[in-house]
Structures are given as C-alpha cells and as structure tokens.
Amino acid sequence: MVVAGGGTAGHIEPALAVADAVRRLDPSARITALGTPKGLETELVPARGYPLELIPPAPLPRKPGKDLLATPYRLNRAVAATRKVLRAVDADVVVGFGGYVALPAYFAARGRLAAGRRVPILIHEANASAGIANKVGARLADRVLAAVPDCGIPGAEVVGMPVRATIADLDRAATRAAARDFFGLDPEAPTLLVFGGSQGAQQINAAVAGAAAALGAAGIGVLHAHGKNNTVDPVSPAGAPAYVPLPYVDRMDLAYAAADLVICRSGAMTVAEVTAAALPAIYVPLPHGNGEQRLNALPVVEAGAAVLVDDADMTADYVAREVPALLGDPDRLAAMAAAGAQTGHRDAAETVAAAALAAAARFRAAQAQGPRR
Known part of the structure; x- marks a missing residue:
C-alpha cells in the first residue's frame, strides 16, 4: 500500500492515521508513504515508523506565469519518479489524501504497472471544499471517500476524518x-x-x-x-x-x-x-x-x-x-x-483502511488470474 498525503499536517496526519489502522487490521501489510523533500512528511512520517519515498515536487500554480508553463515538465518528472516507487514496492493500491504529492500518485497508478493492470486508487477528501488534486484524481479513482458531505466531488461517500487512535x-x-x-x-x-x-x-x-x-x-x-x-x-x-x-x-x-x-x-x-x-x-x-x-x-x-x-x-x-x-x-x-x-465518525480511519485493503485484495486476485488481453 502506498499512501500519498504530503506537504502539510492536514494531508499527512489522516494518511498516517489510515496507515496505523491498516497495521491494526492486517499486520502483514507493507505500507510506504510518498512525499517530497519540502513537506512536513520528512519529519512526521519517519517518526511514526513508516518508510518514506521522496519524489520531485510538482505544485500546481493558481496564477499564470513561468511556474504554470513549467508545470507539465515538473508533473511528468514527478509521475515518472512515482511510477518507479510503485514498481519498486510492488504496490497493490494507492490511497491519496490530496495535496501536491497526490496528483503524481494518481497519474502514476493509472499507468500499466503490473501484468498489464492499473493499480487501484482510493481517495479520501478531508476538506469541506475539495482541492484541485483530489478533484482531478476523482476522475481516475476506483472509490472516493470524504470527511463531510458536499465536499465538491460528486458521489463521494461520507466516512468522516481519519484521526489517530x-x-x-x-x-x-x-x-x-x-x-x-x-x-x-x-x-x-x-x-x-x-x-x-x-x-x-x-x-x-x-x-x-x-x-x-x-x-x-x-x-x-x-x-x-x-x-x-x-x-x-x-x-x-x-x-x-x-x-x-x-x-x-x-x-x-x-x-x-x-x-x-x-x-x-x-x-x-x-x-x-x-x-x-x-x-x-x-x-x-x-x-x-x-x-x-x-x-x-x-x-x-x-x-x-x-x-x-x-x-x-x-x-x-x-x-x-x-x-x-x-x-x-x-x-x-x-x-x-x-x-x-455525538458529532463525527471516530471509526473513519478503520473504514478507509478496510476499503483500501479490500481494493488491494481484489487487485492481487486479478493479478493471479493473469494479464488482461
């Protein structure tokens, strides 16, 4: 499992809460976090005991300018680096939490990596107003979960916000x-x-x-x-x-x-x-x-x-x-x-973790049947 939620604590903490829940549900699961050298993940992820793989940052500028013109190059470089990570760890599922780390993960997972199959994508949207990465990723995802209703992603299932146990x-x-x-x-x-x-x-x-x-x-x-x-x-x-x-x-x-x-x-x-x-x-x-x-x-x-x-x-x-x-x-x-x-969903981390493990199990079962033709 690869969890992609870097940059700020608002993206990293739910990713780590889900990772902890995965460990509780299936101690045999191998979990890798994806990040960039610029985010808080370089401090928070190792402290929680998870391997961290770094990719080049690919922020999405909100205004026209040189940064916007350079975005395709930066994004392609980040996607290529992420694809190498997914192959190296033999990823069965990508769980994204938004932010500038998530979008390369979504694009990389949609490339054919294993036995001609695309790695499944599960997205969790934490905010009441979804960010660009998750709005784009939702079009590629197998399933989208959300912390609150009406987050801006049609069809998102409300499960609450994953928090630490x-x-x-x-x-x-x-x-x-x-x-x-x-x-x-x-x-x-x-x-x-x-x-x-x-x-x-x-x-x-x-x-x-x-x-x-x-x-x-x-x-x-x-x-x-x-x-x-x-x-x-x-x-x-x-x-x-x-x-x-x-x-x-x-x-x-x-x-x-x-x-x-x-x-x-x-x-x-x-x-x-x-x-x-x-x-x-x-x-x-x-x-x-x-x-x-x-x-x-x-x-x-x-x-x-x-x-x-x-x-x-x-x-x-x-x-x-x-x-x-x-x-x-x-x-x-x-x-x-x-x-x-009386407010909220205290079991949100377990709900997202169970959904991710189920997606990974389906992917492995499909791989065992051989490549699609």
Whole structure:
C-alpha cells in the first residue's frame, strides 16, 4: 500500500492515521508513504515508523506565469519518479489524501504497472471544499471517500476524518491529571489550550498572550503552543495558575486531555481531532484562502460543540471577556462536550483502511488470474 498525503499536517496526519489502522487490521501489510523533500512528511512520517519515498515536487500554480508553463515538465518528472516507487514496492493500491504529492500518485497508478493492470486508487477528501488534486484524481479513482458531505466531488461517500487512535479513543477525564502533570499545569485550575497549527497563528498568539493577566486573575491556566518561529511574552499576576508557552506540542492527545477549552484554527484535521476528543472549542478560521476553514467548522458549531470567531475579532479584549465566562459555566461546557461526542465518525480511519485493503485484495486476485488481453 502506498499512501500519498504530503506537504502539510492536514494531508499527512489522516494518511498516517489510515496507515496505523491498516497495521491494526492486517499486520502483514507493507505500507510506504510518498512525499517530497519540502513537506512536513520528512519529519512526521519517519517518526511514526513508516518508510518514506521522496519524489520531485510538482505544485500546481493558481496564477499564470513561468511556474504554470513549467508545470507539465515538473508533473511528468514527478509521475515518472512515482511510477518507479510503485514498481519498486510492488504496490497493490494507492490511497491519496490530496495535496501536491497526490496528483503524481494518481497519474502514476493509472499507468500499466503490473501484468498489464492499473493499480487501484482510493481517495479520501478531508476538506469541506475539495482541492484541485483530489478533484482531478476523482476522475481516475476506483472509490472516493470524504470527511463531510458536499465536499465538491460528486458521489463521494461520507466516512468522516481519519484521526489517530490515541485521540479517537481518548478519555479526557481519565487522562487529565497525568496530562496536566506532563505539561506542568495547575492540576485543579480550568485550563485553556491554544494553538494555531504547526506554524502558529500571530493573531491568536497576540490575543491570548495579551489577555494573560485577565486569565490569571480569573484562575485560568493556559497551555499555549505558539509555533516554532514565534514567541509570546505573557504576564500573569502572582499566584495565578501556570501559563505554559511551548513552540510545539508533540503529544496532542495529552494537550487535549489537559484542557477544558481550546482556541485554535479550524483546519479539517484540527476540527476532526478536537471533535473526536469532545473538547469545547473556539475556532478562528484563517482570514484568507478559499474559506474552507470556516466551512470545516460550521457543522460542529451548528451542533453546539464550538464557537466561531472571525480572525479580526480575536483580540485580547475578546479573550479576557469570553474565555472566563465560558470556563466559568460548567453546564455550557458539558453541553458543548456532549455535542462534540455525538458529532463525527471516530471509526473513519478503520473504514478507509478496510476499503483500501479490500481494493488491494481484489487487485492481487486479478493479478493471479493473469494479464488482461
């Protein structure tokens, strides 16, 4: 099995969640991840114990120019490199998750590689608005699965977003004490988790750090992942619960367990993980792009599990006013957590993994019958 989901954590994490589920369902399965030297996959994939094969990047420019003219050459080179990988690992199925790694994988799988047969393609679309790679790949795929309805790919089957088992199966209440001890947080204080993705989010960072005094005065602890390239300088009053700033959090399961409320962006993977953990949330969608982050958050906001705040409105005054009010209302927090627990598909990784294994089994059976004429 080859999983193709590189570039950002939003593509890589569901790919790895499915890979983990495949291992649980069939320990004999051989799984290879496809990526490029420029993506986060060079860090995340080896850390999870999977072989990583790198191909030349072939981004798809959105505007006319020299980059667009060079796209056919770059794409052909990436497809040729991917075809070599598929042959080398004797691929039985390609599972794509979008992004600039996926499109070469789709084209390569549709070339005749083994006994005159084309390797089957399974696609998972994570976002509420599908990207170009998956829209093109859907025309070549044997089956398309999606995290949410109406993603922009006709006929996609809604199965939810694959998330790691450590999060899908997380018992926040049972893990809370150990999680707070792990991060050096106050064991009893209401706790706010803050993050903006792997690069952080300046607007969120400034708003929460700027409200540190008000949060501390309200007896609220904070775990703040501000991004590796950013810093924050919170000033809390004496005797306030700990405000713990970190550049990056490796143990997101423990971060979710430690928290009573989270302020974060609303990328598809983030929304899926926060919802799976049944953690009340304040989502702050990216203010630019195609609006997909707002679309990602809307279903859980409408279900009552989260609050949606525009980036421009995420200020220190907002945090100082709204966060203590929300964390001081246990009934509302419990209702939000219950709504989150009823939303989503916690078995999505297993569903996608089972579909991929079935496609691979059919391919092997067809190969055993000999080449088509």
